[in-house]
Amino acid sequence: ARYNxxxxxxxxxxxxxxxxxxxxxxxxxxxAANAVTTAQALVKKGADNLRRHxxxxxxxxxxxxxxxxxxxxxxxxxxxxxxxxxxxxxxDEMAAxxxxxxxxxxxxxxxxxNNSMLTDPRFAPGIFNAANGFEGNFxxxxxxxxxxxxxFAHFKDRLGDGYVKRGMRGFKIDRGxxx
Numbered sequence: 001a002r003y004n005x006x007x008x009x010x011x012x013x014x015x016x017x018x019x020x021x022x023x024x025x026x027x028x029x030x031x032a033a034n035a036v037t038t039a040q041a042l043v044k045k046g047a048d049n050l051r052r053h054x055x056x057x058x059x060x061x062x063x064x065x066x067x068x069x070x071x072x073x074x075x076x077x078x079x080x081x082x083x084x085x086x087x088x089x090x091x092d093e094m095a096a097x098x099x100x101x102x103x104x105x106x107x108x109x110x111x112x113x114n115n116s117m118l119t120d121p122r123f124a125p126g127i128f129n130a131a132n133g134f135e136g137n138f139x140x141x142x143x144x145x146x147x148x149x150x151x152f153a154h155f156k157d158r159l160g161d162g163y164v165k166r167g168m169r170g171f172k173i174d175r176g177x178x179x
Contacts, residue, residue, distance in 0.1 A: 016104060017170065019058035022046060027062060028086060039066070040088040047101055059104040061172055066107060069115035072140030076108075077115030079162030095167025106170035107163060111155070112141040126151030 024030075024046070027039035036042050043060055050057050065075020068082055075082065081091040088094060095105045117123050126145040128134045146152045159171070 016058040021059045023061040071114040073114040077117040104169035122154040
């Protein structure tokens with residue numbers, strides 16, 4: 001009780017988050033085997049197959065790469081969805097299609113600075129690098145110090161503007177253990 005008074009209680013995820021969540025390593029792969037030409041079509045085919053086989057799922061999770069850009073974590077850091085011809089040409093429609101099936105769209109994220117995050121002045125003070133007084137090898141994708149309120153708020157805003165407003169309902173987070 002004392003800990004909860006000081007730190008706040010645990011957050012309870014929404015109930016759908018406890019149901020099966022379906023994932024594939026890269027929605028840009030296996031087009032020929034699935035008779036599709038875009039990553040978005042592969043998401044739809046996956047949802048169709050779940051329904052056809054009567055398999056329940058609450059969400060489809062997009063792992064990276066699903067955004068634009070390269071860098072150490074290709075497809076992450078621009079807070080967008082790959083608009084290319086083999087990507088996700090209409091991500092809002094993809095999220096709406098899943099919603100009609102009572103499923104959610106979720107995406108992979110990280111506190112790792114990549115692509116536009118490396119040049120965004122609001123992220124600059126939170127990058128774990130020598131310029132901010134940190135020693136060590138932080139790989140090509142240094143982490144962000146999300147303990148800093150301004151950096152955290154900007155990260156949250158970018159997630160909201162880039163993904164939540166487009167229908168993404170949750171995130172799978174990793175890459176925090178490196179460097």
